[in-house]
Amino acid sequence: MKYICLGYIEPNKFETMPETERNAMVDECLTYDDELRKNGHFAGGEGLQPPQTAATLRWVDGKVSITDGPYAETKKQIGGVLILEARDLNHAIQIMSKHPGVKAGPFEIRPAADLSEMIRESEQRRAGA
Amino acid sequence: MLEIAIEQVRESLDAIYRAESGRIRATLIRLLGDFDLAEDAVHDAFAAALERWPQDGMPANPRAWLISTGRFKAIDALRRRARFDAAKEKIADPMETGDDCATDESVADDSLRLIFTCCHPVLTQEARVALTLREVCGLTTEEIARAFLMAAPTLAQRIVRAKARIREARIPYQVPSPEELPERLATVLQVVYLVFNEGYSASSGPSLTRADLSGEAIRLGRLLLELLPEPEVMGLLALMLLQESRRAARATPTGELILLEHQDRSLWNRKQITEGVALVERALISRRFGSYTLQSAIAAVHAEAPAAASTDWPQIVALYTALAQAEPSPVVELNRAVAVAMCDGPEAGLALINAILARGDLAEYHLAHSARADLCRRLGRKSEARDSYERALALTQLEPARRFLEQRLRELG
Incomplete structure (x- = not known):
């Protein structure tokens, strides 16, 4: 079962951290990620550039409108995404509780939706069309 | 050609997971001294099997292979972790344990240790149920949450807290001593029966997943009997089998309840009845039985009656x-009063029920009023019967029960 872990962080927290502290944290996180990779728990993931680098697309008046910045202005921003392979929600919680990144900001763990039924139905509709 | 199709391996592994993951986890918890480490080790071992077995072939003893692979994976992980978080995990040195870690006897002992730990009295009853289903039966948090109609994160928290409680209270990973055993076993049996009833008497939710819970409880009962052949374990397993044997007969296709006396007995599951009755007999012979055995003996008397009218009521009264x-x-x-009514007539039963109600004991229990109403009806005391049916109706929210009572009221005219 796949779980998507959204790692949140306060704006600029990372950038304003003393360098030694920041390096230590990065090393810890990457070491743990390596361990997850080695055990087959790491099914993908990326760190994100800051929200000001975002472009947001919206459907407005029948066409796509593009604006700068994130869609939602919240106090905590998503700093990274990790896709976790785990047995169930408790296993995912257990694995992520040991991730050093949790010290920098909260993780939100969400199970991946099983879309196979939706895809199957859609394929049938499209084949029939 | 040694190679096996990956699909075939996946299928065998699924079956092994269902049947063996509880035992494998139980042994790894002992070897590693830690629930969470063992959790990862089980996961890693099955992942490794999926990778290795298609190339190397199935091992002769899959369980032993999975246990030793899980153990080495955990040691590996500990060594890597020790580099950046030194000595945080205090565990027994897994290297020191001998190679006999997966013999049948030691594995059986480990399963019992796990069951008694998951059902430890220091945990709340809800936590015992959740933990047992997850750790012993191998269900996922999501499956348990679905069966109990709960949000998965709520159940996940319950499990996290229960495990923390086991750590904080330093609950030893062991089977209770003979002196403690009867009391601790009672707690375990209660958990198993709770799981069964959750699946059996469910009044809402998708019926299929609920039925699975009863099946899970019976599986747990069988495992327990295999590990600990105590009379009350036999009694509980018999009770569950005998109740389960009536599943197909106890409701109409639209979900209306059918009382025992009106059930189509040809729909009862004979195989489950035969097994249940044999277990009751074994338990009774021991002369060390308790309330589960007595309840199962009552169920067995019903199960053996070819028709409701030929039920051995004096025997049922004696058992009650x-x-x-x-x-x-x-x-x-x-229940005894109802049996007395069947044995000696409604008048005798009614006197007993009136006495119970007069004590105020079951004043809020709809089945007491419904039973009273039924006896009054049989005695032709219509207005008393109507009062009691109405009282019962006011006391229950269960839809099938309400429809049953409304039907009875209409029949009174």
């Missing part, structure tokens, strides 16, 4: 009398 002594409770008294 014994049950009321072993475990005094107003509900048992009520």
Whole structure:
């Protein structure tokens, strides 16, 4: 079962951290990620550039409108995404509780939706069309 | 050609997971001294099997292979972790344990250790149920949450807290001593029966997943009997099998309840009845039985009657009398009163029910009023019957029960 872990962080927290502290944290996180990779728990993931680098697309008046910045202005921003392979929600919680990144900001763990039924139905509709 | 199709391996692994993951986890918890480490080790071992077995072939003893692979994976992980978080995990040195870690006897002992730990009295009853289903039966948090109609994160928290409680309270990973055993076993049996009833008497939710819970409880009962052949374990397993044997007969296709006396007995599952009755007999012979055995003996008398009218009611009254002594409770008294009514006539039963109600014991229990109403009806005391049916109706929210009572009221005219 796949779980998507959204790692949140306060704006600029990372950038304003003393360098030694920041390096230590990065090393810890990457070491743990390596361990997850080695055990087959790491099914993908990326760190994100800051929200000001975002472009947001919206459907407005029948066409796509593009604006700068994130869609939602919240106090905590998503700093990274990790896709976790785990047995169930408790296993995912257990694995992520040991991730050093949790010290920098909260993780939100969400199970991946099983879309196979939706895809199957859609394929049938499209084949029939 | 040694290679096996990956699909075939996946299928065998699924079957092994269902049947063996509880035992494998139980042994790894002992070897590694930690629930969470063992959790990862089980996961890693099955992942490794999926990778290795298609190339190397199935090992002769899959369980032993999975246990030793899980153990080495955990040691590996600990060594890597030790580099950046030194000595945080205090565990017994897994290298020191011998190679006999997966013999049948030691594995059986480990399963019992796990069951007794998951059902430890220091945990709340809800936590015992959740933990047992996850750790012993191998269900996922999501499956348990679905069966209990709960949000998965709520159940996940319950499990996290239960594990923390086990750590904080330093609950030893062991089977209780002979002196403690009867009391601790009672706690375990209660958890198993709770799981069964959750699946059996469910009044809402998708019926299929609920039925699975009863199946899970029976599986747990069988495992427990294999590990600990105590009379009350036999009694509980028999009770569950005998109740389960009536599943197909106890409701109409639209979900209306059918009382025992009106059930189509040809729909009862004979195989489950035969197994259940044999277990009851074994338990009774031991002379060390308790309330589960007595309840299952009552169920067995019903199961063996070819028709409701030929039920051996004096035998049932005698068993309820014994049950009321072993475990005094107003509900048992009520059931005994109903049996007395079948045996000696409605008048005798009604006197007993009136006495229970007069004590105020079951004043809020709809089945007491419904049983009273039924006896009044049979005695032709219509207005008393109507009052009691209405009282019962006011006391229950269960839809099938309400429809049943409304039907009875209409029949009174």
